[in-house]
Amino acid sequence: MAVGTLVEVNYHPIEGVQLGTTQAGIKTPGRKDLVVIQAKEGSSMAGVFTANAFCAAPVHLCRHHLQEDSPLALVINTGNANAGTGAAGDADALTSCAELAQVLSLRSSQVLPFSTGVIGEKLPIEKIVAGLPHAVSELNANGWQDAAWGILTTDTRTKGASVQIEHLGRVISLTGISKGSGMIRPNMATMLAFVATDAQCSPTLTQDLLNQAVNKSFNRITVDGDMSTNDSCILIATGASELCLDEDSELVAKFSQALTELMQQLAQAIVRDGEGATKFISVEVEGGANTEECLQAAYAIAHSPLIKTAMFASDPNWGRILAAVGYAGVPNLDVNILTIHLGNVLLVEQGGCAKSYTEAAGQMVMDQEEITIKVDLKRGDAKEIVWTTDLSYDYVKINADYRS
Amino acid sequence: MAVGTLVEVNYHPIEGVQLGTTQAGIKTPGRKDLVVIQAKEGSSMAGVFTANAFCAAPVHLCRHHLQEDSPLALVINTGNANAGTGAAGDADALTSCAELAQVLSLRSSQVLPFSTGVIGEKLPIEKIVAGLPHAVSELNANGWQDAAWGILTTDTRTKGASVQIEHLGRVISLTGISKGSGMIRPNMATMLAFVATDAQCSPTLTQDLLNQAVNKSFNRITVDGDMSTNDSCILIATGASELCLDEDSELVAKFSQALTELMQQLAQAIVRDGEGATKFISVEVEGGANTEECLQAAYAIAHSPLIKTAMFASDPNWGRILAAVGYAGVPNLDVNILTIHLGNVLLVEQGGCAKSYTEAAGQMVMDQEEITIKVDLKRGDAKEIVWTTDLSYDYVKINADYRS
Known part of the structure; x- marks a missing residue:
């Protein structure tokens, strides 16, 4: 049950971004539960993460990799949050990065890991490792809807949004997906969002724009006032459109508004699908x-x-x-x-x-x-x-x- | 339904304090709903009130009378909170003080008013005025249990506590009652507590001791995190025991501990009777x-x-x-x-x-x-x-x- 009718999303592909989804059997057999997202060389990536002091192993590693390197790939599993799992959890998160890096010929630190699901159970890393080659073989620019399914836990519906803005006769696309069915339920550690654009944007500006948009979207929703251990939101700017934000303050304003509105849609979709919500x-x-x-x-x-x-x-x-x-x-x-x-x-x-x-x-x-x-x-x-x-x-x- | 079994309270009377309870028909006919408490000349009185900016008319007047005068009487009604009632509510609260003052030959500013019950409905002041003479005629030192009934709203049980402490071969008694069935439900505006002792104590020290005890009792309970518009807690020190706290730091420590424990019992009784509580x-x-x-x-x-x-x-x-x-x-x-x-x-x-x-x-x-x-x-x-x-x-x- 969720509030309002589900609107079908027309996902605009983002040039330079591919998504691949598979069934790795992490918790529930026959369910899409492993997603790989790859961005083209030269893309900027920025992240915002939970402020919870008790945060999961993948969140630690995401922060570290974003600081140390310029990531170009994401590995996302559902069914297990890899939270409260101690040193073994850290090792498992790193293994998932290393394995995907090998398949894609990247450094481990160029991969960001995300996990969502039950807290306190060991990540079945061998299933993730076994599933990665198939997820990679599925990589394609039209993989958004499959990925939207692949990141859900107890959500009752997929959550996505996609818009285009025009500037000087050219077009920038923004597309994103999210999951969460309660601002937080630490036992099904909760909110994830992945947004990509073909705008060209420096890493610093990408982070600034993400911070501003998160502040007016995911930081403005609450179901029960609890805060998750795994909340993560990522923005990828591939630059494929060759419209550069850094040198055009008018475009930045236009883009920032579009990004905020898109992320508000993704955030509101989580509230509409909130646990037990009727309003x-x-x-x-x-x-x-x-x-x-x-x-x-x-x-x-x-x-x-x-x-x-x-x-x-x-x-x-x-x-x-x-x-x-x-x-x-x-x-x-x-x-x-x-x-x-x-x-x-x-x-x-x-x-x-x-x-x-x-x-x-x-x-x-x-x-x-x-x-x-x-x-x-x-x-x-x-x-x-x-x-x-x-x-x-x-x-x-x-x-x-x-x-x- | 409430958590734990109800313990019968042996209310020690407090020399210098009398309580009178009657049925004024404020909301429910045939229910005790009007209580008068009178303290002997020379008693000290201190109060702690809700921090809610939207507080009820009687709370405003209590604060004012405690600041302006040395109150010796309380008038308490249930069934109506006299909150959100504007200027008419202020006038009604003042009328209840003036009427009781006349009956008891006090100044209006020597009476403190308390209301609990539904928010936003006009106080039926004429019923209170009509009921006061009978409540006063009921004044007696053993009126605690009746008063404990007379201040309830949707509580499922009365809440009382009474202790005695010895000092230098003499005895000080402390007795109190409370009501509340949820830390707050603004629609049945909520927590009230009235505690009296026969210790002798200056008004300033009475206030200090009350503040300390409230901080470790009523300020340490929560049912739903909401805060009421009418919460009030009063401490009366009649001095009838002639044991003076102000000149004996050892006695102050002993008394403070007893008061805190008594108020913790009153506060915990509210939690045990919390709305829907099973734990x-x-x-x-x-x-x-x-x-x-x-x-x-x-x-x-x-x-x-x-x-x-x-x-x-x-x-x-x-x-x-x-x-x-x-x-x-x-x-x-x-x-x-x-x-x-x-x-x-x-x-x-x-x-x-x-x-x-x-x-x-x-x-x-x-x-x-x-x-x-x-x-x-x-x-x-x-x-x-x-x-x-x-x-x-x-x-x-x-x-x-x-x-x-």
């Missing part, structure tokens, strides 16, 4: 003195179990929303001047329920699958949006029953 | 470099929906606990040196599942109603404990269905 909720906080207080208020709402259960019940419970804004930690907050809208319906003014508000009007908004909660703090110009889900019986069921 | 969970974090990081780790565990659902399922899911410690924000955390115990069973060492751990041993701990999760950060001497519940289907049910 897709946008929390918009505007009128803040700065970004930080907008995010404080937005996350207080997005993390409140009381609001999330009310959303599940389609209950326009203004007291819970106002109380969450009240404890968000916004300094010297005046609750008497702020307003809260549910969709376009004014819900809260002057520290209480709006005079014009009717239950019927609120109920009409709450009965939708997609709901916007809009808070105007009325003390500045800052604005932030985060996306989240409701909290349903199924969330408890999925997470209580997971290991049994 | 009482103590999260102990030791070996921290300082208090702050112990609390960061403890609350990351106590607030994690993934851990709370695993506790509900009696699943010793070490990966979720380790991941929560990992994202708690402890600076430069080394997950390879910390240990995590479930009860007395070593669960995590060297960044993964402990070698000696068996599912059978973990399951034995998880099958208990009371569970301790102990984290040793192994980087200092600081230690903190917080108490919480699991996250069950019933939590979602209670909070999703509340208004229907």
Whole structure:
């Protein structure tokens, strides 16, 4: 079950990027579970990883390889997160890099490893090694949809997005896939995203653009407030289009916006497929003195179990929303001047329920699958949006029953 | 449903304190819903209140009266929180003080008002005014148990504690009651606690001792991480025992410990009666470099929906606990040196599942109603404990269905 209908993605191939997917039998026989992505010589690669101090072996190695070398290939397995696996886990992650490097005639440090799945079980490295030659033989520029399947764990659907922008009569393509069904479930360690473009872009600028886009997309979603041990997001810029970002600030702005929107689509797809989700909720906080207080208020709402259960019940419970804004930690907050809208319906003014508000009007908004909660703090110009889900019986069921 | 069996409390009367409870018909006819507490002339009174910027009318007035005067009476109603009620709510809170003051021949500013119940509905002040004379006529020193009933909302049981300490051959008594069934549910705005002692104590020291005890009790519990609009805790020191704390540091230490333990009992009783609770969970974090990081780790565990659902399922899911410690924000955390115990069973060492751990041993701990999760950060001497519940289907049910 997921919120909203699945839109079929028209994946634009990215010149200089090939993807190969196979069944390595890592956890479930007959399931696509091993993906190789190769980028052409000269591509720039940038990564953003989980801030969790307890991070998985492949995350450590990704950071190291990105610092030491210029990676050109990715190896991704599902079914096992290679997290909490100690020194053996580090060795296994390195072996997967070394083996793929040998097949592709690269250095080990030119390969980045990614694992997602169950925590604390040894990676079946021999199955990965055995599967790599077939994954490599499948490498092709139209492999995005197969790869989107190959990186899923308990997701109920693939997640992809693809756009093109024009500049000076030429075209840049951006294509990406993601996985995750909960901002995090450490036991099925969680979010991965791989985005590629044929724009030409220095490694430093690639990293800057990725950081900015992640900050407005994957860093703005939450299902349960937990943070995974394996979250990783990679941006590859092959340069095949020969449109160079570094020398064209107008193009950078255009590209940055397209990248952010594409990554917001990938991030929102994770929320829509969130564990037990029946609602897709946008929390918009505007009128803040700065970004930080907008995010404080937005996350207080997005993390409140009381609001999330009310959303599940389609209950326009203004007291819970106002109380969450009240404890968000916004300094010297005046609750008497702020307003809260549910969709376009004014819900809260002057520290209480709006005079014009009717239950019927609120109920009409709450009965939708997609709901916007809009808070105007009325003390500045800052604005932030985060996306989240409701909290349903199924969330408890999925997470209580997971290991049994 | 609540965790553990209800222990009958032997309430020691506090000389100089009388309590009167009546049925004012505020929300539910035939239910005790109005309580008056009177302290003798010369008593010291101190209060701690919610940090929520959206706080209720009576909370504002309590703060004001404590600052302006030396209060000697409390008026407490259940069934209506008088929160989100604007200027009319302020006027109603003041009216309840003025009416009780008239009956007791006090100034209005010598009365503190408390309301708990539904948010956003006008306080039926006329019912409170009509009920006050009968509540006052019921004033007596043995009124604690009736008052414990009279302050409940959706709690499933009364919450009380009473102890005596000896000093130089004389006795000091401490007695208190609390209510709350969730750290907070803003719609039934939540936690109240009233504690009295016959110790003699200056107002300043009374406030200091209350602050310290609250910090180790009510500020160490969480059910859902939300914070109420009406939380209030009051300490009354009547001085009737003529044992004076201000001049005896040994007695202060002894008294402070007794007060903290009593308030921990009152606070833990709220957790045990938490919404949908099936487990009482103590999260102990030791070996921290300082208090702050112990609390960061403890609350990351106590607030994690993934851990709370695993506790509900009696699943010793070490990966979720380790991941929560990992994202708690402890600076430069080394997950390879910390240990995590479930009860007395070593669960995590060297960044993964402990070698000696068996599912059978973990399951034995998880099958208990009371569970301790102990984290040793192994980087200092600081230690903190917080108490919480699991996250069950019933939590979602209670909070999703509340208004229907």
